[in-house]
Amino acid sequence: xxxFAERVSTLxxxxxxxxLARSQAxxxxxxxILHLEIGQPDFATPAHVSAAAVQAIQAGxxxxxxxxxxxxxxxxxxxxxxxxxxxxFLPAQVVIGPGAKPGLFFPTLALVQAGDEVIxxxxxxxxxxxxxxxxxxxxxxxxxxxASGFSFDLQAFDRAVSKRTRLIVLNxxxxxxxxxxxxxxxxxxxxxxxxxxxxxxxxxxxxxxxxDGNQVPSIASLPGMMERxxxxxxxxKTYAMTGWRLGYTIMPETLAxxxxxxxxxxxxxxxxxxxxxxxxxxEGPQDQVDEMVAEYQRRRDHIVAGLNAIxxxxxxxxxxxxxxxxxxKSFGKSSSExxxxxxxEAGVATLAGTDFGPYGEGYLRLCYATSLETIDGALExxxxxxxxxxx
Ligand code: PLP
Numbered sequence: 001x002x003x004f005a006e007r008v009s010t011l012x013x014x015x016x017x018x019x020l021a022r023s024q025a026x027x028x029x030x031x032x033i034l035h036l037e038i039g040q041p042d043f044a045t046p047a048h049v050s051a052a053a054v055q056a057i058q059a060g061x062x063x064x065x066x067x068x069x070x071x072x073x074x075x076x077x078x079x080x081x082x083x084x085x086x087x088x089f090l091p092a093q094v095v096i097g098p099g100a101k102p103g104l105f106f107p108t109l110a111l112v113q114a115g116d117e118v119i120x121x122x123x124x125x126x127x128x129x130x131x132x133x134x135x136x137x138x139x140x141x142x143x144x145x146x147a148s149g150f151s152f153d154l155q156a157f158d159r160a161v162s163k164r165t166r167l168i169v170l171n172x173x174x175x176x177x178x179x180x181x182x183x184x185x186x187x188x189x190x191x192x193x194x195x196x197x198x199x200x201x202x203x204x205x206x207x208x209x210x211x212d213g214n215q216v217p218s219i220a221s222l223p224g225m226m227e228r229x230x231x232x233x234x235x236x237k238t239y240a241m242t243g244w245r246l247g248y249t250i251m252p253e254t255l256a257x258x259x260x261x262x263x264x265x266x267x268x269x270x271x272x273x274x275x276x277x278x279x280x281x282x283e284g285p286q287d288q289v290d291e292m293v294a295e296y297q298r299r300r301d302h303i304v305a306g307l308n309a310i311x312x313x314x315x316x317x318x319x320x321x322x323x324x325x326x327x328x329k330s331f332g333k334s335s336s337e338x339x340x341x342x343x344x345e346a347g348v349a350t351l352a353g354t355d356f357g358p359y360g361e362g363y364l365r366l367c368y369a370t371s372l373e374t375i376d377g378a379l380e381x382x383x384x385x386x387x388x389x390x391x
Contacts, residue, residue: 007134014126015355019339023349034378036366037349039175039323041240043369045277046288049239052280056273063272067264068256069096069248070275076282077248081231084207085221092253095260096278098270100205100234100247105131106262107230107249108167111199112137116166121152123325123356123363125175125203137166143359146316146327150179154188165198172216173206176356176365177325178300178318180210183217190222201230205247206321208238208289211297216320220250227252237322238289239281244274296322299368299375306379307366310386322369325353329362331389338389339364346381 019037027033068074073096078089097103104127112118114136120128122141132139142157144150161168168189172181181189193200202219210216220229234247249259263269300318307315307326315326328338335352342348342364353360368375 007136010133011130012126015351019343019349019351022343026343026347032347033343034348034374034381036368036370036374036378037351039367039369040242041237041292041322041369042371043240043288043292045240045244046281046284048284049241049277049281052284053244053273053277056276061272061276065269065272065275067269068260069094069270070272070279073275073279074248076279077250080282081233081250085218085231087221087226089250090253093250093256094248095251095256095263096246096248096270096275097263098245098247098267099236100203100232101127102263102267103230103232103234103247103249104128104169104201104203105134106259106266107201107232107251107255108132108135108137109262110255110258111135112166115164117162117164118167118169119157119160119165119198120169121171121174122358123176123353123360124169125171126356128169128171129357138164140165141357141359144174144177144179146325148185149182149316149319150174150177150325151181151185152189154185157189158192161192161196161198163196165196167199167201168193169201169203170219171203171205172218173209173318173320175206175321176323176351176353176360178316178321178323179325180214180216180319181219186217186219187222190219190225193228194224197228199228199230200225201232203232205232205234205237207233209293209296209322210320211293211300212319214319230255235278235281240292241277241281244277246270246274246278296369299370299372300324302372303366303368303375303379306375307382310379310383312386312390313382322367324366324368325363326366327363328386331386333389335361335363341389342382342385346385348378348381348385 074091112135230251235241312330339352353363
């Protein structure tokens, strides 16, 4: 055995990558696979945003920029995010990174010492557990409950919080459930965080993908919270820019300077011309974002109705993001067996709820950021599959 460092010994891949690899292997054998596993928009990046990047390259914006990002983009994000949160942010509080993921990882590295406890949602985005482990922290998963729209089980949350809690990770709207944490729950969580002196990392990457005309409340906007909050957001989901690698964090300035140093010594800086695309994405017309959100809502309604029409499957209508998390407990089989057989026998690629933690048992995650045609094809195949499974 190679003497690998202990910090990487528990690392696992994201389920979505493993399923994508398996689907592609089946496709190479000539099988037709309907893809509902990968969480990325099927839309193209708005053309005016891509054009801004091309212009930036042609204008020579191809050199290093400051580790925390291009000053004009930091200032713009401070202004826009400040407006959205009803707060005033300084540009020095904003740190740009290559995607939202570094915005999860580096503040965690800057805050969490060996043995510190970190609360995070289960089922939840797999990077949370990974970053806590790498920082040497103790991961403390708190279950989300279907009965409360996949918000935290607040009783379990209260039992999990202690003086040892250094950081609380929230994600609303959430991957993998699409759940939105209601304001009353955020107030409860904020009070606890203040009581024990914990930081809160609020992953708001799906914040603009909210349905039925609702706005998603942010814990950072609650009185006194921004002094202990890190807001994580980015361009991947809102502007269909997953491959551009552009995201940002907003936090108290003292922490921002530490995160900036971690960026300095790891990635150096985020690609310069992509940040000019980011400026255009924020400053330019927003109608394509509105159109994408309207289309996701249409697809959500369609897939939720289709899943609920399958005997034995029940599915909440999520308030945000582009995932549904149907309950398949009635079939008495594990999520991983159902997901595997759906792929092998029906040619539908989904993820097991347990790819997002043990409390995901009994659920599947389906991403509906794909065409209605693909969704319809998948619903038909899933209907046949589940009817045969129920026999
Ligand atoms: N946070 C959540 C909850 C996500 O689902 C994702 C991507 O799937 C990310 C963060 C990462 O975003 P990015 O691709 O901008 O790094």
